[in-house]
Amino acid sequence: MSKSRKVKKPNQRKPLVELTEAEWEIMKVVWEKQPCSAGTVQEKLVKSRDRAYSTVKTTMDRMAEKGFLTIKRIRNLQLFQACISEIDARRGEFRKMLKRAFDGTLTPLMQFLIEHEGLSKEEASQLRKLVTRAKNSKD
Amino acid sequence: MSKSRKVKKPNQRKPLVELTEAEWEIMKVVWEKQPCSAGTVQEKLVKSRDRAYSTVKTTMDRMAEKGFLTIKRIRNLQLFQACISEIDARRGEFRKMLKRAFDGTLTPLMQFLIEHEGLSKEEASQLRKLVTRAKNSKD
DNA sequence: GAATATATTCGACAACTGTCGAATTTGTCA
DNA sequence: TGACAAATTCGACAGTTGTCGAATATATTC
Structure with missing residues (x-):
């Protein structure tokens, strides 16, 4: 048996995650509190930067469409959960920066x-x- | 006289430079070839990703409005030059990433x-x- | 100076982002 | 059950970005 030397990882082909500014702010709360409602996120965000409930909710719905969040319904309530990890998001942000500004x-x-x-x-x-x-x- | 220890730099207050993807591509050419015309930039870019002259020119005009480029007129010609350094642009890109994704x-x-x-x-x-x-x- | 080549101007458009309010649906409770 | 509260839905709008073509202006060349 050969050494447990790692086989070269076949370059992950998953497209890099790219979040916008507003999405980052929301994701941070979701990672911390998931599963959580849009209201919970909004209440948390309102303290730093004031945003209407519908603003937060709209953005979260769009994030669900993009595959960044999933929605679990409980009666009238929607509970959101992250589909991407913080690591994935960090990786996306870092690589985008590296590619753009530092030749990759x-x-x-x-x-x-x-x-x-x-x-x-x-x-x-x-x-x-x-x-x-x-x-x-x-x- | 005290040692020549540097005095703590008074946090630069210049707002960080933020370039979009298209702006980065253009800036790279401008840094390399300035002063240069929109046509020159477009010819260079067309090799990697095909874009119409007017696309490049429009973006460069907008960049001039934003203060990233200056235009020097020579007869019928416009020569563009960078108003921001590659270092400034790199700094902006790096800090944005650091702030968003790594707590700054x-x-x-x-x-x-x-x-x-x-x-x-x-x-x-x-x-x-x-x-x-x-x-x-x-x- | 007329035809040809080069540049510039400028309006347009679709997609994406950030933002909200109004209308509607769904609970909850006295 | 009716009134009040909490969530959701959804259309809207302005600003930015990436894109381009058509019209116009300005050389260049026979």
Whole structure:
């Protein structure tokens, strides 16, 4: 038996998830509170940025059409649940950014962070730790 | 006289640059060829994704209105130049992503990269080098 | 200077986003 | 059962984005 070396993952072909600004705000609440109603989400959001119930509900319905949420009906009530994970959403957001602005590869991004985003000594150290850990935990 | 330690930069208040997909494609050509005409940009873009001249021109005019490009007229010709740097655009794109998807801070992003984006040993090593260099060059 | 080639102008349109209010449906309770 | 409350439905609208063609203006070339 060969080593348990991972077989190269066959590039996931699932299209990347792309959320709009409003969708991100809603998804964050849903991930936290699901299953939950539109009202619950609206009440939570109203504290940060004021939006009418129907605004939130409309957006959530559209998200369900897009396959980001599912609706479970209980009598008169609709309970929403996420169909995508936070990881998927983060991946989509990150890759879109990387592709648009950094040629799709990490190196230019890292270069940019260090040269222009003022990575502090502490951040750098933290990063280094993370990277080291990564080194020891895979391939 | 105190050490030449940098004074904390007073958070730049310039609003972050945000480009759309089409704008990114155009900006890349402009950065490379400026000053250049809409025709030049269109000819370059037509190779990758086919777009009519008027599509490119309309978008560039809108970008001028938004302050991303300036137009210098020479007789009948309009020469476009960038008003924003690639760094500014990258910064905008990166920060938008960070804010939306990673709480606005680097650590969760790095965590994500290592756990879910399959940072390879080589990439990790490269990253480590960059970070080390950063450590020695600042603060 | 007439024909040809190049640019610019500008209105138009569909899709997507963010936003809401009004009408309707469905509970709940005294 | 009738009144009040809570949810849902749905049409609407303005702003942005991506797209383009037709009309117009401006060179260039025989």
